[in-house]
Amino acid sequence: MSCCVTPPAWQGWLWSGALIFAAVNFGLGVAAFLSWVERKQSALLQDRIGANRAEIFGFRALGLFHIFSDAIKMLTKEDFAPPAGLRPWHSLAPIVSMGCAALCLAALPFGDSVEFLGRSWSLTPLPLEYGVVFVLALLSIGVHGVVMAGRSSGSNYGLLGGLRGAAQMISYEVAMLAILAAPLYIYGTLDLSEIARWQARTWHGIPMWGIFLQPLAFILFMTAGAAETKRAPFDLPEGEAEIVGYFVEYSGMKFGMFLTTDFIESIVLAGMATTLFLGGWHVPGLSALGLPSLVAALLGVGAFILKVMTVLWVLMQVRWTLPRFRFDQLLDLGWKNILPLALANLLVTVWAAALLS
Amino acid sequence: MKAHESRSYMLNMGPAHPAMHGVIRLLLMLEGEHVLDAEAEIGYLHRAFEKHAENDPWNNVVPWTDRLNYVSPLINNSGYCMAVEKLAGIAIPERAQYLRVISSEVSRITDHLTCVGANAMELGSFTAFLYLLQAREELYRCVDRLTGARVTTSYTRVGGVKGDMPADWPDMVRKAFEKVRSTVKDADGLLTKNRIFVDRTRGTGVLSKEKALAYGITGPMLRSAGVPYDVRRAQPYLVYDRLDFEVPVGETGDNYDRYLVRLAEIDQSMRIVEQCFAQIPAGPIQSPDQALPGSKMSDLGKRGMTADLLKAKADVDPTLEGGARCGRDSVMAPVPDATLPPKEETYGSIEGLMRHFEIIMWGRGITPPAGEAYQAVEGGNGELGFHVVSDGRDRAWRVRVRPPCFFNMAGLHELLKGALVADIIATFGSINMIAGELDR
C-alpha cells in the first residue's frame, strides 16, 4: 500500500541485512532467555524453585544470571573431540545445526510493512515469496548436522542417536508438508508475510486466523513440528536416560550450540505456528483504532513476540507433562497417523472450499 | 552369549548409566533395535554383608541390614530381628509388633513411590517423578521422627524396637498419607491413561506365570503375572493375620501391570497402617513427675544414692526418646540376657548396670542356642528371607539373605529377549532392582 517511489536496491539490501542481524540476535537472545524460562517454568510446575544462586554484586535477579554463568562455563571448557572420532566433522556438526536453525529466523515475518520517511519498509528480514519452503528446506539441511554429530562421535551410542534423529526428522518433514498443504491451499501463497496479512480478515468480527479455519492442521503442525525439532515428547535421540543420544561425545560450547539449536528451532516452530495459524502480527481490532503506521507496526511486532512466547510456553508445558515416545511408536505416529490425517484434512478443506465459493 | 551373525553388535549398558538403578552392567547383543540376548553382570555393590554378619554380634548386624534394600530399610530391620528372635525363642511385646508392621508398611510405600517415580522419569515424565518424591519426602520425615534417621534407620533390636512412637506421630503419618494420596492422584492422571505411557509399558517385558515361578520370582513381579502369593498372607508374621487388606494381582505380567500393582499396593499399605493405629495396644504410661538429667541420675547411682531413683525418669539424649522405663516393656521384651535395660535402670541400679555390661561385652550378650531359623518377610520386591545359623556364640555362624531382587534379576534376560532397546529401560525400571539388595 505504498504510494511512494521504489527505494534503490542497495537500501533494500542494507535494511534486509540489518533486520537479519537483528532477527538472528533476537533469536539467540530469546534462546538464551528460554534456558532460564525452561528452568523456572519446570521448577514452578514441579513445586521447586529452580536455579537461583548466580549473582552479580549480590543481585540474584531471579536466576537470570545463570544464563551468563552457563555460557561462561561452556566457553571455558576444554575443546574435546573423541580420539576415536572424526575431528573436522565433530567440530562442523554443531555449526551446521545452529546455522540452519538461526537462518530460519530470518524468514519469519515480525511485523507488517511500515511507512516511514516516505517509503515502505518491510519488517520481514528476508521477504521471500517462498518463505514456507525456505524454512522447511533449512530444517531439512539441519538433518546433516545431526548425522554428522552421530557419525563423528566414534561411539555406538552416538551413532544410534544420530541415525534415530535423522530418521525422525526426515519422516516428520514429509508429514509437515502434508499438514501445511491444507492451510496453504486456503491462503493461496507461500509468502509468510502475505499469509499473516491474509489472516487479518474478519468474518462477523472473528479474525480468520488459521487456528479457527484449520484447527486440526494446527494441532498436527505442533505435533509434527515438535517431532521435527526433537522436542519432548519426541526427544528420544537426545533422551538422556535412555541412549544418551547423538551428542554424547560433546562437551563445552559445542554441546551448548546443540542445546541452543534446540531452543532456536523451538522459536522457529513457534514463529511458524504464529504466522500460519495465529495471525502473525495481527492484533484484532487494532486497525480500527487508526494509529500511525509506525506505532501500529511496532504494536504488531510486540503482538508477534507475545504470541511466539505463548506458543513456547505451551511447548514447554507439554515437554514436562508427557513421557517419551518409543522410537518405532514415534515413526508409526508420523507415518500411520499424522500423514493420513493431514491428507484427509486436505481433502476436506478442498471440498469445503469448493462448496463455499 | 551365543555367537550371532555379523549384523549383530554388542552394546554395553555399563555400570555407570543414567538409567541403571544402582550399579549393574547389562551386556546386550543387538541387531538393529532388537535385543537378541542380554546378560546382567552384578556384584558391583557387593559389600560382604553376610561376612560382616559373622563377625559382628547379633544386634550389631541391624545397621548393615538398613543398607540392603535401602529404600525400604525398616522391612530389612524387622526381617533380620525376627529371624534371630525365632532362633533365640524370644517373643516380642504386642506393641512392638504393631510398630514393626507400621514401619514396614511405611517403608513399603517409600519403596513403591521410588520405583514408580524412577520408572516414570526414565520414560521421560520427570514431573511425575518429582511429584512422587515429594510424597516420599513427607514419609521420610515421618520415619526420621520415629527412628532418628531417614534411611539408615536401625530401628529394631533383637527383642523389640528401639523406641516407642511419639504421641503426635500417628497424626504426622496421616498428614503424610494425604500428601501421598494427592500426589499419586496427580501422577496417575499424568501416566495411567496417557497413551504414550501405556504404549511403552503395555505388552513390554511380559513375564508368564510359569517362568516367574520357575525363576523363583516373588513380589509385585510375580503378582503382576497373576500369582497371588504374598508372604504376609501365605505365612503371616507379626500381626498381619489380624489385619484386613487385599493382594493386588495383575493379569498379563507386563510393565503396565507391575506399575498398576505397585500403585494398588501403596493404597493397601496405607490401609494397613490405619488399621494398626486403631488396633495398637496402649502405649507408655504417663511419665512420672520427676525427670532427672541422665548425668545426675548416673552420678547419684554410682555413689549408691539410689533411694527413689528408679521412680524418676531419666532425661537423656533425644535420640533415645521412646525407650524410657515407663512403657519400655511394651516396646522391648524384658529378656535379661538379650535386651538392654532402660537407661533408668542402667544409671540407677547395680543389677541394671550389670545387665547392661553383660549384653554389650563380647562373648556375652545375646547367645541363641545352636541351631538355625529362617524367617521370610514381604519386602518391597518380594520374599525377603533371613536364614540365621547359630553355634551358641554371641555372633552368628552364618546369615544368609534371600534377596528378592536376585531372583527377579535372574529372569531379566527372558524379559529382554526380543524386546527393543527402548523397552529395556521400561522393563528394567519396573523390576525395581536395588543394587544394595542384589549384591549385598
Place this chain on the structure above:
Amino acid sequence: MNPVLDKHRVKTVVRPEMRFQEQVYLIEVWKGLLITSRHFFVNLWRHCMKALGQDAAAASVTTQYPEDPQVTAHRSRTRHRLLKREDGTPRCVACMLCETVCPAKCIYIKAEESPDVMIEKRAKTFKIDLGMCVFCGYCVEACPEDAIRMDTQYIQFPGSTRADLIWDMPELMGDRPKIPSLTPSKDPLSRP
C-alpha cells in the same frame, strides 16, 4: 492363611480400557496439561504473593539450605558430642562400651587413671572417625554414664583429608573448634 482360601482378598488390578478418548492422545494430554498447569499457576500465584509481602502457602518444597534451617527431627542422630561434668572435665570413664559396641569400629579410646578416687578412670584420648561412622546411635545406647550424645544437630563436618574427619576429645567436647585443612593432602595414599 492360604491365598487359595483367601480368594476374596485377592483383587485383580483394573487395566483402564483404552476407549476412543484415550486412543486419541490429545484428551489425556490435555488432562495432563491441566494438572501441570494447575501446579504452575498456583505456585506462580504463591510466589507473587510472597514477593508482595502477603501471607501465602509454601510455593515450593525446596529447602534453601543454608539460608533456610536444616530439616532434622527431634530424634535425629547427628554429630556426636562428649558431655562435661560440672568442673569441665569429660564425663567419660573410658569403660570402652562404646568402642566395643560400635558396628563400624570407629571409636578409639585410650584410658588412664583419674586423679579423682571416686571416678577412678578417665579417657586419655577419645577419637571418633566420623568418616567411618555409620550414625547408628549404638554408642549412645551403650554409654552407662551419659557421656556421649548425638544431639548436636550438626550435620556438616567438612574436611579435605581423611584426618579432618577424625575428631578428638577437645573437639568433641566443644573446647576446641575443628578446623579442616585447606588443601587436600598430597600423599596419594591418603587421598581425600
